Amino acid sequence: VAENQAGQENFQRLREQGKNHQVEREGRELRAMMPWIDTEF
Structure with missing residues (x-):
């Protein structure tokens, strides 16, 4: 929590x-070589 606040x-x-x-x-x-994959990771 402290890191999030900082x-x-x-x-x-x-x-x-x-x-x-x-x-x-x-x-x-x-993934760029696989055009059937359209999901950005």
Whole structure:
């Protein structure tokens, strides 16, 4: 609760690290090659 009230600094940092993780980057590239998948993850 305290972190949320303080602007979620740690949460936002971890979220950004997760978005830029290698498995996420590869997944975006692979999904781009699959035109039948129209869901944005």
